[in-house]
Amino acid sequence: MRNKFFLSIIVIVFFASCKKSFLDKVPPSSLTSEIFFKTASDFNLATIGIYDVLQGRSYSESSWALMEMSTDNTYTNAPAGAFGEIWYQVEEFRVLQDNAHLNNQWQFSYRAIGRANTVINRIANVQFAQTLKDQYEGEALFLRASMYFNLVRLFGDVPIVLEEQSVLNSFRISRQPVADVYRQIISDLTAADIKLPLAYTGNDIGRATRGAAKAMLGKVYLTQKNYTEAAAKLREVIALGRYNLLPNIVDVFRASNANHAESIF
């Protein structure tokens, strides 16, 4: 009888101690970042994902509002009231801190930065064709730099986030001086300049090129009033021999004329 007692204890203990993997359930019908980011194709899809932010309405609308509405290039005829208010605030230089455009610009810039960081952080750990690795990393660096370039001009001191964030770390992020932000932008664009290809074909047309990196870097130097470096960098753009002014300015804005010779990025 005693044996039976111990036997049943053993049975229970046996059951209890086996099957550790029983509790590991990976989602079968959705991807996780643990299994993705392994191949060139994965990184290609993730890199296009960064551009996706630029195409999104929240980012593009807030960029238009914050960067154009206060100029004479554009004005709003939105109806008065809650819907139009956020546009008029920018137009009339009375932007309040709860203006949705500010939130959208901030939030989606950092969303693009986060996606770029993912590509930059993870690409070093996988093996595939170096030219593609260079291209994807170069694009991510370029896009990250362009986000910071807008952010630093709109907000001044901003957090410099270069790594993928955990929940806990996200609460430790703090703003950094403008000079540090520019230092990062220049470093990213300089690296992108080396890594990016000169041109694309097919569905890749429109992605960031070496010319885009050089031109952006030139603009950054210009903004910093570093005219020597700016001139040097922008001369490199001309030297590439790929870009020309269109004879008819109206052609610049024709939808049918996308990716023309005057379009750098």
Next chain:
Amino acid sequence: MMNFAFRNYELHRQTIQRIACIMKISVFLLLFCLQVAARSSGQLVTLDVHNEKLEKVLKLIEQQTTYRFIYSTQIVPLQNGVSIQVKDRNVTEVLKQLLNGLNLIFIEKIGKVIVIYPDSKDPERKKSNESLPPFGGKVLDDNGKPLQGASIQVKGTNIGTLSDENGLFSINVPSSKSILLISYSGFMSQEVSVSNVSNLIIQLVRKNAVGEEVIIVGYGTQRKKDITGSVATLKGADLNQVPLTNLDQKLQGQIAGVQVSQTSGNPGGGATIRIRGAGTIGNNQPLFVVDGFPIGNVFASEVSPLTTISPEDIESIEVLKDASSTAIYGSRGANGVILITTKKGKSGKANVGLSVSTGFQELGKKIPLLNGREYADFYVETRNTGWNDRVDIRPAAQTPDQYLSTPNAQRGNFRVFDYFLDPAAIPFNTDWQDEIFRKAPMSNYQLNITGGSDKVKYMFSGGYMNQQGIVINSGLSRYSFRLNLDAELTSKLKVGVNLSPSFADVDFVNTQGHFNQGSPITAALVMSPSIPVYNPDGTYTQQLNRTDMNLGSVGNPVALIKEATRKRTNGRLLANTFFDYTIIRGLRFRTSLGISYLNERSRDFTSSRWARGASPAAPAAAQTSAQESISWLNENTLHFNRSFGKHKVDALVGYTAQNFAGERMSNGRSSLPNDLLQYVVGPSDQGATSVNEWSLISNLGRVNYNYDGKYLLTASVRRDGSSRFGANNRWGTFPSAAIGWVLTEELFMKKQKIFSQIKLRSSYGKTGNFEIGNYETYSLLSSGQYVGGGGLGNNLNIFTIATIANPDLTWETGYKWDIGADISFLGGRINLTADYYRNTTEDMLLDVEIPSSSSFNSALQNIGKVENKGWELALTTENIKGGKFSWNTSFNLSYNENKVLDLGAFGTRIFASSASLINQIAVTEVGRPMGQFFGRVREGVFMTQAEADAYVGRNGSKIQPFAKAGDVKWTDINGDGRIDDNDRTFIGSPLPDFVFGFTNNFTYAGFDLNIIINGTTGNKMANLPLRWMTNNAGNLNQHALTRNGWKSEQDPGDGQTPRAIQNTRNGGPDFFSSYYVEDASFLRIRNVSLGYTFPQKMLSRFKIPSARLFASVANLHTFTKYRGYDPETNERGNEAVAQGIDLGGYPIARTWQFGINVNF
């Protein structure tokens, strides 16, 4: 020798002899009924006979008393002459004297029956009977009704039998010293010595009278008097006499601390259940466990998972409320646990129970609205007032008389349809409520067969229920079957199986939402009554969005229902098997394997005639989805139960594993070529597959220690490992401890007679809530499309990280503290249970905002804290007992206070999501109860222009600059001199202060009457349809309240209802405000059922053991100030932060039912 067979003790005198002849009973009685101590009976006899036949003398005694005699004519020498002379003597004395010389003795039975048989001391007879004849008797319950299937066992042997449908039994006993053990589940066992039998009728005493009642608890059972936790039970009459078709409805108003709200009346829809308040902003539904299998804690407003369980199959429902009882369910116990136990087989001849009922349901209350002409009048009036008011747009330099005489066509946006200009001529008065509601029939058929031998017992049931809904086109049909089989293979090994396939088919009508989003109820409330349902050509009428004519866009309510199909079908198979092996005395091992298979399908179709109003009719569309899931559960437990002197130990250890896997496929097409087929025809444009899995491994243990019935101690622990949580926090431990002290067992209490039991108990422990998605700890990717490439571009696939990984994610943890007392007075006729509790939930699973510089906006985190504290009281009394009339009452009352203590680092207010209702009407904030209503404070209307002009702020300017007499006045909460969104404040709580229930059971002769009343106090409801029905703008039909609106300073109406005006510049009256937050306290006559059980005499002619006729009405009347259909409705169902929101919820029906229960 014939079998012993007392068919009926209440024999007529005339039949006695005949029966006596065939019985031939006495041979075996002689040996076993030797020492009969005939007791005095109190009835007196006077006899003076000389050498009269014995038969004649016995008849004389029968004439003088109510006694009747039974004897065998073969044995009793009836023709013998006897002489006796007595005056006013006791029957027993007379009989002793009379029978002494004849070697006869007698025995007196219940029912004034006296059996006479030869005295076995007679040496001659003793010799001739070496083997013992069978011993017979009858088993009755405490009401004197026969008990079928009672076990009769000769103590210390394997000899046993069962009583038949009349409670009769016969058993072979090995010796005259044998002791019979008579037992029946739910009753106290009784031992009868066959040698000392004074009464062949054995009346068993029901256990609950003294706390012997056995209660189902998690992973076992316990005697009620030994329980240290807070556990409430619902069984017997309380369950069965209430002919409600859904299980959760049966709980309503029955148990202290449990609030059941039927948030939607659609057939098959679920109820929200809150045990001791809402402990989390997440899922608050308790865990349901059916015969040991946890079927989850999901709330579904369309088809409740409980719909597939037939309430007729249920033996008892136990509600586990405190930590001591719920911690054994670990990470799933935080919201409380509801254990559902189905009926088991009973030994004995097959008992076939058939229950048939039929009835109808109707709308309990209609909302009073303007009729066709009143509405047309009102519509024109709003135009006139608006036109008159808008000096800013109306042509200047006209006199007021001229304003009103401006032709309709020249009034710009203040025109009306010519049709309405002469209200008296309008031929239509459509009552849209009558068009969409109906009297709906329902019927219910349930068959139940129980029976078995003493080793194998079975219960089989099959049921069909058909319930049409009170909203046209809605309904439910349910087929349910169950087989519960228990077998004792050896004295040590028991096996059992429960199988219950069921199928529910629901025609769902989504009544809730905005009237221009397809909700038929809100559409019926605001649709113009001045137009008919159909145009002359048979097409549906529609109210299009004509702002130039001041008409809102409202879909035709009838079309919204009839032109949409929403089928929901649920097929479920719950199968559970167990082996129970007794290893040594007091130690058993039990292993069970169960499977729950669920197939949920839905099919939606909207025809091209389904028009929501504004938009031109869209093409027909169809969606289908199917989800199949299998959950299996294996439980292995070792039970130890031994007494050592005064120490009693009941211990349990176990290991369980559960796995769930489900796959859902959906498919749809948003533009079907025509209305002919209701399925996805042609290419699908919405297809997806999702797969979900989770698993749970648990170790559990519990010890109950009992010292001499006085001191009770319970400790339990469960350790859960769940696939849902992060690798760093996958395992959680949930311990609890409880103590109890039974005062009445103490020596110093033994002498008192008032209390039959006083038990004090207290418990503390930790429970969890694991209700989050299955893969929340992972960093998940989402797919999308990006337009890239040259030219106009192509769609390119993208993958981006959608959620941040959180390997630290873990359970919500509930800390529960409870102190309570169970007190019984007067031998259990009055029972009182009182509890005080304080529960806090920590680490709530909350989607918390995080700095967006992380690239994400929010992440699911363990943050936040909520407290619930309160008390509850349950009182059951047997007011009148015994005799023909009895009356039992049970009353429960509970009070709960809910408070949010913490909402994370930023402590940001949480607003309930808006969807089809206006934004931000319910807010959850630290320091207040969850889901407080948030809006403006409406003070009434300005009765005069002077009053409106005098409403100025500190700087002297008008707070409502455009207000005129008859317009709405709002409070300037922040005192900034104007009214805007910053003047919103807390305007009421949807949570009740008190929840109560009051049940009365009466029986008189064959009649039984059950009345259940339940209600709440202190809770508020947001009456959102009333916003439209009192917008006073003319574009929508109005509530009858509008009749009392402000007309002029001389006729200012009720002071709350503003004037009729379209395009008012004061702001419409319909801003969410205190006016729409109504007192939703209610008292509902939940159920009244009257039954009549036919007397046995009448039924025995048809060989029917029992039959009962009943009639019942559910939701007879609701006393409430709430102006909507029902004070229990909630658009958001189970959403903790959005309770008490009425947006055209499906009203709960008043249900009339008539039926019969028959046993064969």
